[in-house]
Amino acid sequence: MRDRIPRTGRARRRVAAATAAAVSGLVLLSGCAGAGALGAGDSDRLVIAIVSNPQMQDAIALQDRFAKEHPGIELDFVSLPENEARAKITTSVATGGGEFDVVMISNYETAQWAEFGWLENLQPHIDATEGYDGEDFMPSIRDSLSYEDDMYSVPFYGESSFLAYREDLFEKAGLEMPENPTWEEVAEFAAELDDPDNGTAGICLRGLPGWGEVLAPLNTVVNTSGGRWYDQEWNSRLSDPEFHDAVEFYVDLVREHGQPGAANSGFGDCLTHYSQGRAAMWYDATAMVSTLEDPSSSEVAGKSGYAPAPVDQTDSSGWLYTWSLAIPTTSQNKDEAWDFVSWVTDPDYIELVGEEYGWERVPPGSRQSTFEHPEYQEVAGSYADPMRAAIETAATDGATVDPVPYTGIGFVAIPEFQDMGTRVSQQISAAIAGQITVEEALEQSDEYVEAVGRTYREEQ
Numbered sequence: 367m368r369d370r371i372p373r374t375g376r377a378r379r380r381v382a383a384a385t386a387a388a389v390s391g392l393v394l395l396s397g398c399a400g401a402g403a404l405g406a407g408d409s410d411r412l413v414i415a416i417v418s419n420p421q422m423q424d425a426i427a428l429q430d431r432f433a434k435e436h437p438g439i440e441l442d443f444v445s446l447p448e449n450e451a452r453a454k455i456t457t458s459v460a461t462g463g464g465e466f467d468v469v470m471i472s473n474y475e476t477a478q479w480a481e482f483g484w485l486e487n488l489q490p491h492i493d494a495t496e497g498y499d500g501e502d503f504m505p506s507i508r509d510s511l512s513y514e515d516d517m518y519s520v521p522f523y524g525e526s527s528f529l530a531y532r533e534d535l536f537e538k539a540g541l542e543m544p545e546n547p548t549w550e551e552v553a554e555f556a557a558e559l560d561d562p563d564n565g566t567a568g569i570c571l572r573g574l575p576g577w578g579e580v581l582a583p584l585n586t587v588v589n590t591s592g593g594r595w596y597d598q599e600w601n602s603r604l605s606d607p608e609f610h611d612a613v614e615f616y617v618d619l620v621r622e623h624g625q626p627g628a629a630n631s632g633f634g635d636c637l638t639h640y641s642q643g644r645a646a647m648w649y650d651a652t653a654m655v656s657t658l659e660d661p662s663s664s665e666v667a668g669k670s671g672y673a674p675a676p677v678d679q680t681d682s683s684g685w686l687y688t689w690s691l692a693i694p695t696t697s698q699n700k701d702e703a704w705d706f707v708s709w710v711t712d713p714d715y716i717e718l719v720g721e722e723y724g725w726e727r728v729p730p731g732s733r734q735s736t737f738e739h740p741e742y743q744e745v746a747g748s749y750a751d752p753m754r755a756a757i758e759t760a761a762t763d764g765a766t767v768d769p770v771p772y773t774g775i776g777f778v779a780i781p782e783f784q785d786m787g788t789r790v791s792q793q794i795s796a797a798i799a800g801q802i803t804v805e806e807a808l809e810q811s812d813e814y815v816e817a818v819g820r821t822y823r824e825e826q
Contacts, residue, residue, distance in 0.1 A: 367702075368482065371648060374778075374785060375646065376562060377385075377771075380650075389754070391397065395487050395539070395588075397760060404729075408565060410439055410440055410480060410702075411439075411440045411441075411442055411699075412439060412440070412441055412442065412467040412468060412699055412702055412703055412706055413442045413444065413465060413466050413468075414441060414443050414444065414466065414467065414468040414469075414706065415444045415446075415451060415454060415455050415458070415465075415466045415468070415469045415470060415472075416443060416444070416445050416446075416450050416451065416470040416549055417445075417446070417447070417451045417470050417689060418445045418446055418447055418634075419634075419653075420656060420657050420727075420782065421522065421523055421653070421656055421664075421727075421729045422445065422470070423445075424520070424711050424719055424723060425522075425715075426443050426445065427713075428718065428719070428722065429441050429443075432709050432710075435666050435709070436604055436705050436706075436709075438707065438821060439702050441705070441706065443796075444466070447632075447634070448576065448579065448632065448633070449574075449575075449578075449579065449580055450700065451470065451574045452527070452533050452576075452578065452784075455469045455470070455471060456475075456784065456821065458694070459479065459485075459523070459694050459696075460484070461483050462484075462696050464593075464694070464695070464696035464697070464698075465702040466694060466697070467693065467694070467697040467698075467699050467700075467702070468691055468692070468693060468697075468703050468706060468707055469691070469692050469693075470522070470601050470689055470690070470691055470692075471519055471690060471691075471692050472687060472688060472689060472690060473507075473511055473577075473686065473687060473688050473690070474774070474777050474779060474783070476510070476511045476512075476513070476518050476692065477510075477511075477512070477513045477518070477779075478663045478781055479518070479652060479692075479781075480513035480514075480516075480518035481513060483691045483695060484695060485518045485693065486518070486610040486692070486693040486694070486695055486697070486700055486703075487518060488516070488517050488518055488519065488520060488692070488693065488704070488707075489516035489517050491493070492517060492520070492706065492708075493611035495704075495708050497712070497714075498541065498711075498712055499656045499713070499735075500517065500520075500707055502608065502733045502734055502735050503520070503521060503524075503649050503732060503734070503757075504521075504524055504731065504732065504733065504734060504754075504757055504758070505520050506686055506755065506758060506760060507524040507686075507688050507731070507732060508521075508690065509548065509709075510686060510762065511688065511690055518692060519690035519691060519692035520691055520692075520707060520708075520711045521688040521689070521711065521731075521732035522688075522689050522690060522691055522710065522711055522729055522732065523653055523656075523688065523729035523730055523731050523732050524609075524687075524688040524731035524757055525651040525652045525653040525685075525686075525687050525688065525730070525753075526649055526651075526652050526675070526684035526685055526686055526687070526731075526753070526756030526757045526759075526760045527582075527583065527586060527649065527650060527652060527675045527684045527685045527776075528645065528649075528652050528672050528673060528674055528675055528684060528752055528754065528756050529543075529547065529552065529560055529639060529647060529648070529649045529672065529673045529674070529675065529676060530648045530649075530650075530654060530658060530670045530672055531543055531555075531646065531647045531648075531670060531671050531673065532559075532643075532646050532647070532652060532666065532669055532670060533669060533670060533671045534669050535559055535566075535646045536555075536559075536646075536671075538682055538792070539558055539559060541558060541559070542557060543555075543671060544673070546673070546674055546677065547673050547674070547676045547677075548676055548677055549587060549591070549615065549672055549677070549678050550678075550679060551589070551676070552569065552619075552649070552676045553615070553619050553623075555568070555569075555646070555647065556568030556569040556619060556623035556624075556709070557622070557623055558621040559621075559646035559647070560644075560646075565644055565756075566643070566646055567623065567624055567625040567626075567639065567644060567645045567646065568623035568629070568642055568645075568646055568647065569619065569620070569623055569624055569645060569646065569647040569648065569649070570623070570624060570625045570636040570639045570644075570645040570647070570648040570650075571583060571616065571619065571620040571624055571625075571628065571631075571636070571638055571648075571649060571650075572584075572631055572633060572636060572650065573620055573624075573628040573629040573630065573631050573794075573795055573798040573799075574629070574630055574631055574632035574634055574635070574756055574795065575788070575791045575792045575794075575795040576632070576788065576789050576791055577777060577783060577786075577790075577791055578776075578777070579632045579788025579791065579792050580791050580794055580795055580798075581634070581776070581787050581790065582651075582685060582687070582776040582777070582793070583616075583685075583776070584612075584613065584616050584794065585648055585685070585774075585777065586683045586684065586685055586776060587615065587616050587676075587678075587683075587774045588608075588609055588613065588675075589680065589683060589765045589766045589767075589775065590675075590677045590678045590679060590680040590683035590767075591608055591611065591612035591615070591678045591679060591767075592608035592612075592678070592679050592766075592767040592768070593606060593608040593609035593611075593612045594608075594609070594766045594768055594770050595769060595770070595778050595815060596769075596770055596772065596773070596778075596815070596819050596822075597768070597770070597771075598769055598770065598771050599771075599823060599826075600771060600819040600820075600822040600823045600826070601816070601823075602638045602812050602815040602816040602819050603810055603818055604790075604808050604811055604812040604815050605808065605809075606687075607651045608767075609808070610804065610808055612678075612804070613794065613797075613804050613807070613808060614804045617773075617794070617797050617798050617804055619797060620672060620798055621800070624816065625639050625644065625645060626676045628798055629795045629796070629799035633650060633651065633654075633724070635811060636648055636650055637650075637657055637658075637824045639662040639667065641657055641658055641663065641665060641666060642664075642665050642666075643665045643666055649676065651687065652684075652730065652749070652752075652753040652756055652757070653725070653729075653730055653731065655672075655746070655749045656726060656728070656729070656730055657725050658670060659726040659745065659746070659748075659749070660723075660724065660726045660727055667722075667726075668748075670748065670749075671748065672748060672749045672752045672753070673752070674752065674755075674756060675756065679767050680765075680766075680767060682759055682760075682761075683765070684756040684759070684760050684775075684776075685775040685776035686757065686760035686761075686775055686776075687776055688731075688732070688764055690713060690777060691707045691710070691782075693707065711732070712735075713733060713735055716728045716729065716735075716736055716739075717818060718735065718798040720739075720741055720742070723738075724745070725741045725742045725744070725745045725746070725748070726745045728742065730753060731753060731754075731757055732758060736749055737753075737754050760775060761775075762774055762779070771822070780818070780822075782818045782821075786815060786818050788815050789811070789814045789816060790811040790815065791805035792808050793806075793808070793811045794807055794811075814818070
C-alpha cells in the first residue's frame with residue numbers, strides 16, 4: 367500500500383494547494399472563517415478553539431477548577447459548530463496565523479499536520495507529566511493521533527459508530543433488533559416504525575453538507591456495500607454501481623423514513639431529534655450516549671438499545687474518530703497550553719465530570735480506565751461494551767470490500783479530502799433535499815474526485 371502522506375517537493379506543493387482549496391471551501395460552506403479572538407501571544411491568556419458539543423460545554427463550565435489549579439492562566443474559548451470550527455482552525459493553522467494556543471482537531475488532520483510541521487510534538491509533555499498515563503488511551507485512538515510513534519494531539523473523547531434504537535418502540539411493534547443488523551433490516555425497521563402523524567421518524571441520519579457531517583455515516587454505508595472512492599491506481603470509482611447504489615439507498619432511506627429537513631441535519635440536530643423522542647433509530651457516533659443517557663437532557667434516557675454499525679458485505683462497518691486537542695507550533699504559550707490540554711484529558715478530569723454532572727456525561731471512548739471505572743460501568747451498562755468493542759475493532763485499513771490506496775473509514779485520509787469531501791457532500795445533500803437526482807450528484811462529484819486522483823497517478 368502506498369504512503370498516504372506525500373513527501374516529494376511536487377507533492378508538497380500539491381498539498382499546499384489542496385489546503386488552500388480546503389480553506390476556501392470551508393469558508394464558503396460555513397460562511398465564517400475569519401480569525402478568532404486574538405491573544406496567543408499573551409503570557410497569561412490561552413485562546414482555545416473548540417467544536418461546540420455538550421462535552422466541551424461541560425469543560426467550559428468547569429474552567430474555574432482549572433483556574434484554581436493554575437492561577438494566572440486565563441482561558442478564552444472560541445466555540446463554534448463543526449463546519450465553522452473546522453474553517454477557523456484550518457485557516458489559522460495552515461497559514462500560521464497564530465490566533466490559537468489550543469485547537470480541537472481529529473485523527474484526520476493530526477498525522478498530516480504533524481508532518482507539515484504545524485503541530486507541537488506532545489510526546490515529551492506526555493512522558494514528563496506525572497500520572498497522565500498516555501498508555502491508558504484506547505490503542506486504536508492513540509495510534510490514529512500519532513506520527514512516527516509520537517502523539518501530536520491527545521483525545522478529548524473517542525468514538526466509533528453504532529445504531530441506537532428505542533427498545534420500547536421495538537417491543538410495542540413486535541420487532542427485535544438482530545445482534546448484527548444489516549442495512550436492509552434497518553430500512554425495514556424504519557419503514558415499520560415511521561410514524562409522522564405522531565412526530566416520530568423511523569430513523570435519523572445526517573444530511574448536512576460537510577465532509578465531517580453527511581459523509582461520515584454515508585461513507586460507512588458505501589464501504590460495507592462494496593463501494594470505494596478510488597481503486598489502487600487512483601481512478602475515481604464514484605461511477606461504480608456499488609457506490610451509486612449505496613448513496614441511493616442512504617438518500618432514499620432518509621427521504622422516505624427520516625426526520626423532517628434531513629438535508630440540514632447534522633450530528634447535533636439528530637441528537638435533539640432522538641433525545642426528544644422524535645426518532646425510533648439513529649445511526650451515528652458512539653459519543654451520543656453522553657447526552658442520550660443523561661436524564662437531565664434526554665427524554666429517552668434508559669429506553670435505548672445499542673447495536674453494531676449495520677453492514678452489507680463486510681463483517682463490520684463502524685468508523686473510528688476522535689475529537690482531540692493539539693498545540694499549534696505558532697503558539698507562544700506552549701507550556702501553559704499543555705497545562706490546559708493535559709488537565710482536560712486526564713483521568714482526574716473524567717472523575718471530576720462524573721462527580722459534578724454524573725458518569726453518563728463523561729467524555730467517552732478515550733481512555734481504557736474510563737470503561738473499567740465501577741461508577742461508569744454502573745450507568746453505562748447498556749452501551750459501554752458495544753462502544754468499546756466498536757472502537758477496538760474499527761480498522762482504518764481494510765474497511766472496504768475491494769482494496770484501496772488510502773486509509774480511513776468515515777473519510778479518505780488524503781489532504782485534498784477537506785475540499786473534495788466538502789464539494790461531494792454538497793451534492794449529496796442536494797440530492798437528499800430533492801434538488802437533484804443521485805445520478806446528477808454523483809456525476810458532478812466524480813469530476814472532483816477524478817481530478818484529485820489524476821495528481822496521484824502522475825506521481826506513481
